[in-house]
Amino acid sequence: MEIERDWYGVHWRLLRSNLIRLCVREAQPFFDALQSESDEIEQVSMAFVEQVIANISKRVPHDQLGLWQNALPLLANTARFADCVARDVDALRGQMKRKGRQVTSKQALGQLLWHFLEQSRREFVAMEKGVTADRIKRWERLDRVSREVAAQPPITDSRCTDEHFAAVAVFVKTHHPDDRNLPRKPSTIRQYFLEFSDTCHELGVDDTICLPNELAAEAWAQAAPGQETDIWEALGTLSAMDRAILDIECDTTLGDVRYMSKESFMREHQLDTATYEAHLQDVLDRVLPLVQHIARGKWDGGEQ
Amino acid sequence: MSSRNLHKLMAYVLARQVESGEYGAVSEQRLREALTDGPDLDDAERALLLLSPVARDDWDRVRREVLDDVREHWMGSGADTELVPLAASSASDTGQIDVNGPDFTVSLFQQDHEGTTWVILVQLGPNLRAGLYPMSTLRLIDDEGLEWARGRPDAQGELIATWHNDEVSLQERAKGHRLRLEPI
Numbered sequence: 490m491e492i493e494r495d496w497y498g499v500h501w502r503l504l505r506s507n508l509i510r511l512c513v514r515e516a517q518p519f520f521d522a523l524q525s526e527s528d529e530i531e532q533v534s535m536a537f538v539e540q541v542i543a544n545i546s547k548r549v550p551h552d553q554l555g556l557w558q559n560a561l562p563l564l565a566n567t568a569r570f571a572d573c574v575a576r577d578v579d580a581l582r583g584q585m586k587r588k589g590r591q592v593t594s595k596q597a598l599g600q601l602l603w604h605f606l607e608q609s610r611r612e613f614v615a616m617e618k619g620v621t622a623d624r625i626k627r628w629e630r631l632d633r634v635s636r637e638v639a640a641q642p643p644i645t646d647s648r649c650t651d652e653h654f655a656a657v658a659v660f661v662k663t664h665h666p667d668d669r670n671l672p673r674k675p676s677t678i679r680q681y682f683l684e685f686s687d688t689c690h691e692l693g694v695d696d697t698i699c700l701p702n703e704l705a706a707e708a709w710a711q712a713a714p715g716q717e718t719d720i721w722e723a724l725g726t727l728s729a730m731d732r733a734i735l736d737i738e739c740d741t742t743l744g745d746v747r748y749m750s751k752e753s754f755m756r757e758h759q760l761d762t763a764t765y766e767a768h769l770q771d772v773l774d775r776v777l778p779l780v781q782h783i784a785r786g787k788w789d790g791g792e793q
Numbered sequence: 794m795s796s797r798n799l800h801k802l803m804a805y806v807l808a809r810q811v812e813s814g815e816y817g818a819v820s821e822q823r824l825r826e827a828l829t830d831g832p833d834l835d836d837a838e839r840a841l842l843l844l845s846p847v848a849r850d851d852w853d854r855v856r857r858e859v860l861d862d863v864r865e866h867w868m869g870s871g872a873d874t875e876l877v878p879l880a881a882s883s884a885s886d887t888g889q890i891d892v893n894g895p896d897f898t899v900s901l902f903q904q905d906h907e908g909t910t911w912v913i914l915v916q917l918g919p920n921l922r923a924g925l926y927p928m929s930t931l932r933l934i935d936d937e938g939l940e941w942a943r944g945r946p947d948a949q950g951e952l953i954a955t956w957h958n959d960e961v962s963l964q965e966r967a968k969g970h971r972l973r974l975e976p977i
Binding site for chain 2: 500506507510514548553556717721742773774776784787
């Protein structure tokens with residue numbers, strides 16, 4: 490029994506996170522071009538989208554899941570993407586700080602794409618499902634009511650819960666008893682949220698910057714039998730510097746020397762934070778193919 | 794490198810992976826079987842969890858459903874998944890410490906004079922056993938989140954693990970901390 494996937498609904502988070510990761514991975518030429526004052530932002534933005542579309546198009550024939558062909562329509566509005574880039578160009582050039590910390594170009598692109606893709610999805614869903622302007626207007630009113638309810642005690646962390654839908658239904662019935670344009674059943678309210686709301690597709694920590702996630706860690710634990718030794722051996726082929734960095738970040742004890750802290754390592758190797766972070770990202774980028782190579786061998790063996 | 798540390802590294806590495814789609818998916822039925830009545834995932838299916846973020850998401854979703862089933866069953870039967878700390882005066886002359894509760898017991902068997910190596914035996918009572926699937930995995934943690942044991946109980950409801958740590962005394966910890974069993 491294969492899983493039926495609703496890529497713009499229930500499985501939207503998966504499609505969005507993979508698309509953002511792909512874009513961020515491909516983005517270095519785009520960032521370089523943005524640094525040049527002489528290049529037109531619109532042209533640079535469109536060239537980037539074309540580059541991503543070309544990458545996705547190569548993936549579509551091999552994709553048994555249907556994920557990538559569903560990604561393509563989301564990138565159709567290149568003019569709007571160029572507008573978003575023009576608005577956020579300082580952040581994309583790495584010239585912005587948020588809460589006192591530098592926002593990297595990759596983080597800025599991840600955030601921009603998140604909003605851009607959410608808007609594209611909503612429009613696409615509206616077109617595909619024949620959603621009327623009235624329905625969108627009704628959602629916008631429902632969203633306002635929901636925010637009003639969420640602001641009242643007990644404050645809720647997420648608006649995408651059955652408890653919140655029930656509370657909104659009660660609020661509509663008591664505060665808008667004669668307004669037939671607002672949905673008043675929790676199940677209908679839930680449907681509106683799944684269809685229109687970003688809240689039900691919260692930004693995962695892995696969507697824009699590649700922080701570790703618990704899901705991957707648990708999957709690793711499940712997949713570990715029979716693969717742990719191979720992966721350990723593959724990691725042993727990394728340079729001493731690479732292994733030391735993995736020691737510091739993940740306490741792997743792979744390296745020959747244990748550094749007391751990241752700061753002491755950086756001092757000894759005369760690295761600034763940006764250089765250290767770039768090296769870390771580079772090491773992790775090189776470890777991923779090693780892991781995939783081992784896993785692919787097991788997968789091929791099982792398929793034969 | 795301990796598997797826990799490799800676990801952390803893999804979490805960093807796999808979070809960077811982009812789905813290719815070329816390896817397909819493990820069916821929902823197979824995932825559910827592997828998490829309930831078996832058989833376990835084979836090598837190719839395990840490999841797919843490392844190759845595909847979508848496969849990991851499917852696995853996580855089915856896993857959460859199965860865990861909810863177990864928790865609901867335990868709640869419905871009134872099973873107690875916690876053990877209170879041992880009395881502070883408890884001492885062991887035999888090298889064995891038993892922490893008893895209504896629905897499970899934890900026995901610690903000291904393996905060396907220093908008290909750094911222990912065998913941990915968790916014996917489940919009928920209430921807890923009844924809610925489990927043959928493939929269910931449990932872990933025993935204390936109220937500070939330290940994991941004491943993890944594994945799949947056998948048909949008699951026994952889960953056995955070993956402990957080696959010269960920095961943490963299990964004997965002392967058993968006196969100051971509540972223990973809790975949870976499905977994972």
